[in-house]
Amino acid sequence: MSTILSAHRVTKSFPGDGGAPLVAIHDLSLEIEEGEFVCLLGASGCGKSTMLSMFAGFSQPTAGQVMLRGRPITRIEPRCGMVFQSYALFPWKTVRGNVAFGLKMQGVGRTERNARAQKFIDMVKLSGFEERYPAELSGGMQQRVTLARILAADPEVLLMDEPFAALDAMTRQIMQEELLAIHEASRKTTVFITHSIDEALILADRIVVMSARPGRIKAILPNPLPHPRHVSVQLSPEYAALKAQVWKLVESEILAHDETARPPKDAPRPTH
Amino acid sequence: MSEAVLPAAAPPRQGRAWRFRHVLLLINLGAVAAVLALWWAATRFGWVTPLFLPAPGDVWHAAQIAMRNGDLLLDVATSARRVFLGFGLAALFAVPLGIVMGVWLPAKAVMDPFVSILRPLPSITWIPLTILWLGIGEAQKIAIVFMGSWVYILLYTVESTRRIDPLLLRAARNLGASDLAVMREVILPGALPGIITGLKVTLAISWACVLSAEMIAAQNGLGALIWQAKDWGNLPLVLVGMLCISLTVLVADWAMLKLERLLLPWERSRRP
Numbered sequence: 001m002s003t004i005l006s007a008h009r010v011t012k013s014f015p016g017d018g019g020a021p022l023v024a025i026h027d028l029s030l031e032i033e034e035g036e037f038v039c040l041l042g043a044s045g046c047g048k049s050t051m052l053s054m055f056a057g058f059s060q061p062t063a064g065q066v067m068l069r070g071r072p073i074t075r076i077e078p079r080c081g082m083v084f085q086s087y088a089l090f091p092w093k094t095v096r097g098n099v100a101f102g103l104k105m106q107g108v109g110r111t112e113r114n115a116r117a118q119k120f121i122d123m124v125k126l127s128g129f130e131e132r133y134p135a136e137l138s139g140g141m142q143q144r145v146t147l148a149r150i151l152a153a154d155p156e157v158l159l160m161d162e163p164f165a166a167l168d169a170m171t172r173q174i175m176q177e178e179l180l181a182i183h184e185a186s187r188k189t190t191v192f193i194t195h196s197i198d199e200a201l202i203l204a205d206r207i208v209v210m211s212a213r214p215g216r217i218k219a220i221l222p223n224p225l226p227h228p229r230h231v232s233v234q235l236s237p238e239y240a241a242l243k244a245q246v247w248k249l250v251e252s253e254i255l256a257h258d259e260t261a262r263p264p265k266d267a268p269r270p271t272h
Numbered sequence: 273m274s275e276a277v278l279p280a281a282a283p284p285r286q287g288r289a290w291r292f293r294h295v296l297l298l299i300n301l302g303a304v305a306a307v308l309a310l311w312w313a314a315t316r317f318g319w320v321t322p323l324f325l326p327a328p329g330d331v332w333h334a335a336q337i338a339m340r341n342g343d344l345l346l347d348v349a350t351s352a353r354r355v356f357l358g359f360g361l362a363a364l365f366a367v368p369l370g371i372v373m374g375v376w377l378p379a380k381a382v383m384d385p386f387v388s389i390l391r392p393l394p395s396i397t398w399i400p401l402t403i404l405w406l407g408i409g410e411a412q413k414i415a416i417v418f419m420g421s422w423v424y425i426l427l428y429t430v431e432s433t434r435r436i437d438p439l440l441l442r443a444a445r446n447l448g449a450s451d452l453a454v455m456r457e458v459i460l461p462g463a464l465p466g467i468i469t470g471l472k473v474t475l476a477i478s479w480a481c482v483l484s485a486e487m488i489a490a491q492n493g494l495g496a497l498i499w500q501a502k503d504w505g506n507l508p509l510v511l512v513g514m515l516c517i518s519l520t521v522l523v524a525d526w527a528m529l530k531l532e533r534l535l536l537p538w539e540r541s542r543r544p
Contacts, residue, residue, distance in 0.1 A: 088442070
């Protein structure tokens with residue numbers, strides 16, 4: 001396997017309120033292998049979203065480099081497709097229009113792109129809802145549209161920023177199963193952010209535990225739970241042991257830091 | 273599928289809402305009938321003299337006379353044409369300019385001082401200058417409507433362009449959209465609801481402009497009708513003119529609503 005996405009000694013700081021800059025990420029290095037499913041796990045304010053937005057090219061590191069296939073990422077990178085926590089669907093486009101958007105941008109003709117979009121609409125079980133607008137769908141269905149939209153655009157890497165955090169527990173579990181199935185079928189490199197240990201254990205091949213203020217890597221744990229994986233793996237003793245191990249790492253982090261003073265969750269938004 | 277589509281109002285509730293709407297409509301009609309009755313009684317029993325307020329029957333009679341010789345319809349058509357041209361030109365000028373100002377700050381910096389100077393000026397203050405430049409023909413009336421409308425359309429357009437969710441711009445870029453595609457696929461449809469709201473608000477203002485222009489210097493149009501009727505002491509005809517203005521603006525609003533539904537299908541779930 002070869003490295004597809006990497007961060008090399010990345011530091012990211014934001015201008016602070018009182019002069020001193022807020023360091024969101026300090027000297028972080030990470031390599032992600034092709035086809036791998038990596039979870040960045042950490043409490044609020046550990047810089048995991050900041051890291052993801054640099055992989056997408058939404059913001060640039062203050063020092064160090066993020067690279068896609070050995071080339072620095074210096075602008076918004078369509079090869080690293082982002083799934084946003086708040087869906088970011090175009091309200092004026094139907095489900096079909098949203099899913100076909102990436103293909104339209106790639107210059108694929110209408111008939112062809114509608115046919116290809118349909119495949120992904122079916123994959124996320126939204127057949128029959130093609131002509132609905134996002135506002136007419138539930139949260140879980142909207143997140144499925146986002147997933148279908150990014151899969152149809154076929155980026156080389158999937159970046160997912162706590163995509164299921166806003167969903168109820170049952171819908172979330174269904175989405176996790178679907179994502180697992182999609183990943184096992186496509187083996188698309190995925191970087192998934194979460195603050196849920198369970199979510200990381202179910203989904204990831206490798207778990208990157210991050211520590212906060214400034215954001216650093218605390219530990220990288222391979223996840224030996226067997227494939228093809230199913231949510232029922234949560235009942236096994238191996239799962240319980242792993243969860244205890246991860247929890248110990250995370251717990252010391254949470255106890256060490258006060259929840260009140262959080263650095264910005266995301267980079268400042270660029271103007272258009 | 274576990275999720276239901278959101279706007280699925282249950283039938284009994286829908287029935288109650290339907291009844292409630294009819295009750296409201298009855299209250300509407302009742303209020304109008306009460307005021308009409310009070311008006312009729314006030315003139316019939318001499319509580320007010322006909323010099324200050326003509327009887328409803330007299331107004332109805334004046335309306336019939338004005339309808340019979342065709343003058344009234346001609347005046348409505350004349351005013352409507354002036355509004356249509358002045359408002360249309362203002363929209364053609366201000367909407368594109370507003371979008372440019374919304375996405376490109378230097379353009380906004382150029383225009384802002386002029387907008388600040390022109391915005392507080394009521395359209396009637398333009399009457400001396402426009403008469404000097406354009407005479408007292410149609411062009412002058414249209415210019416008054418234009419001057420009274422374009423700044424509002426511009427302000428609404430700039431605001432709605434600037435308020436587009438930056439997350440949607442990022443999402444579009446991340447899916448490979450070029451500058452032009454971002455404009456066409458995100459900025460234009462995203463700003464459209466706000467622009468249409470601005471046009472609706474401004475349309476009523478345009479009517480106010482044309483009427484003031486017609487009262488000061490015109491031979492025809494609803495404003496001239498009212499002003500001339502006042503000079504002849506024909507108070508019932510003044511009221512007929514005023515009612516015609518209300519009715520015409522109501523029709524124009526209704527047309528804008530239809531246009532809105534046609535142009536903004538994605539907002540259908542937010543409508544009652």
